[in-house]
Amino acid sequence: MSVIEILKTNAEAYGIEISDDLGEKLEIYARLLKEWNDKINLTAITDDEGIALKHFLDCLLVSKAAQFKSGDKVIDVGTGAGFPGLVIAAAFPDVQVTLLDSTGKKLKAVENIREEMGVQNAEVVHMRAEDAGKKPEFREKYDFATARAVAELRVLLEYTLPFVKVGGTFLSLKGASAVDEIDGAKASLKTLGGKIEGINEFILPGGDKRAIINVKKISHIPPKFPRVSAQIAKKPL
Ligand code: SAM
Numbered sequence: 001m002s003v004i005e006i007l008k009t010n011a012e013a014y015g016i017e018i019s020d021d022l023g024e025k026l027e028i029y030a031r032l033l034k035e036w037n038d039k040i041n042l043t044a045i046t047d048d049e050g051i052a053l054k055h056f057l058d059c060l061l062v063s064k065a066a067q068f069k070s071g072d073k074v075i076d077v078g079t080g081a082g083f084p085g086l087v088i089a090a091a092f093p094d095v096q097v098t099l100l101d102s103t104g105k106k107l108k109a110v111e112n113i114r115e116e117m118g119v120q121n122a123e124v125v126h127m128r129a130e131d132a133g134k135k136p137e138f139r140e141k142y143d144f145a146t147a148r149a150v151a152e153l154r155v156l157l158e159y160t161l162p163f164v165k166v167g168g169t170f171l172s173l174k175g176a177s178a179v180d181e182i183d184g185a186k187a188s189l190k191t192l193g194g195k196i197e198g199i200n201e202f203i204l205p206g207g208d209k210r211a212i213i214n215v216k217k218i219s220h221i222p223p224k225f226p227r228v229s230a231q232i233a234k235k236p237l
Helices: 003-014 020-039 048-060 085-091 104-117 153-163 178-183 186-192 229-234
Strands: 073-077 096-101 122-126 142-148 164-174 194-203 209-217
Touching (some): 085 096, 085 122, 153 186, 153 209, 153 229, 164 178, 178 194, 186 194
Parallel strands (some): 073 096, 073 142
Antiparallel strands (some): 164 209
16 A cells, blocks of 8 residues: 555544545655655654654644644744644645754755645744744744654743744644653743643554643743753753
8 A cells, every 4th residue: 555545544533534635745745755864864764654654644633633724824843854844734725834943954855845745835944943932033923833752841832832822822742751741841831821721642553642732822921931952951941
């Protein structure tokens, strides 16, 4: 079976439909992901089943945790090879997606993949999250932030919540550690004005646990956040 056949067959059970257009785009994504991965280290998952389920289906589960509206702005922090941001952009053409990462060579690959997929509603930004989060063009400009496999939740909140408008949501894609990470993020949530709205738990085909934590931004962030990366690492909230 091809990547897209594997994805289509398995996505049905989660109530996720893969349109022909999305299928065609993701097929290009899968092919180029493998090609780029031969040149630079983009992802450890390179087999068809892994790409279909651990990348594409995993990222599409975001659609079960959030209702995107036409015109919504989404920023994917630490997008790496485009996960989940480029998958969201392909699945929701009416949403504007910013793919942010501090590693330029990954973004070069992502930009090429985006273009070849014909995805018009995504842009790449090469910057550290804690720098971009201070800039007026990014700060509190987004309805949603997303992040997968970037940092533990209490640290991630300082990277992501500065981008989110008050009333907007950070969607944190996690594995089995989600509940423990929420416990460890209480001080960070309080300081940064975040509130846990819910957790959606999933089991991927094959048995891996996934959780999407919805963090609502309920108040503005004090201007001193985000701090510089050395401070975030040394003294996480
Ligand atoms: N989100 C992708 C995924 O799930 O496959 C990539 C995960 S990869 C393990 C983590 C990515 O976060 C890397 O591409 C790294 O460059 C990026 N990253 C880590 N810290 C960052 C920061 N402070 N600002 C921007 N990007 C960051």
